[in-house]
Amino acid sequence: MYTERFVLDKPYFQECFDESIQLGDHNKPKYFLLGLLITLGLFSIYGLEKHYVGNFLILLAVVECLAFYYRRPWWVARQMLSRASGSTVELNIDETQIEAKNPYKYYRLTWQNVDSIIETNKGLVLKSNQRMQYLSNHSISEDTRAFILSQAKK
Structure with a gap:
């Protein structure tokens, strides 16, 4: 038709x-996940004195923030590469x-x-x-x- x-x-x-x-x-950041990663990271650094684990968890929270901030260019780039x-x-x-x-x-x-x-x-x-x-x-x-x-x- x-x-x-x-x-x-x-x-x-x-x-x-x-x-x-x-x-x-997916239009809002994952606040619960970010809070959990940062809390566990700080607990690992100060409570357990496992600096590598704590730094890793905090870095994961930063990567999650970057992934949310750059989700549009990342999605468009993936579509352009298809x-x-x-x-x-x-x-x-x-x-x-x-x-x-x-x-x-x-x-x-x-x-x-x-x-x-x-x-x-x-x-x-x-x-x-x-x-x-x-x-x-x-x-x-x-x-x-x-x-x-x-x-x-x-």
């Missing part, structure tokens, strides 16, 4: 991350499903499995029980967007 094509490039990956991270579970980067995705949408395929991956999501469709500033996020799928407004037409939103109301 609707067919769209778009390229998986760096701006698309950046937009995908920015729009979907707000809806995911085989699918730079390939053209063909998106087919009809009354029963959304189907996305490129030379390296095939993805199909039936409307029955879509739990919700969330509008963001730059696109749509399709949430299912397994994962989220992002569609940019730049990659789909207004008719396709309206059709997808109409499927949410059914």
Whole structure:
């Protein structure tokens, strides 16, 4: 019924991350883990006098902070290094499903499995029980967007 094509490039990956991270579970640091690592590290240094273990645990907390701070560039870099980067995705949408395929991956999501469709500033996020799928407004037409939103109301 609707067919769209778009390229998986760096701006698309950046937009995908920015729009979907707000809806995911990984948008806050792991405060409990950080507190636990630092507490155990300080206890190891001052209570047990095991400086190597304590320093290691505190360093793990620092690495966790860095991983959270740089999660966007790390995720985008991993996507850019994948085989699918730079390939053209063909998106087919009809009354029963959304189907996305490129030379390296095939993805199909039936409307029955879509739990919700969330509008963001730059696109749509399709949430299912397994994962989220992002569609940019730049990659789909207004008719396709309206059709997808109409499927949410059914």
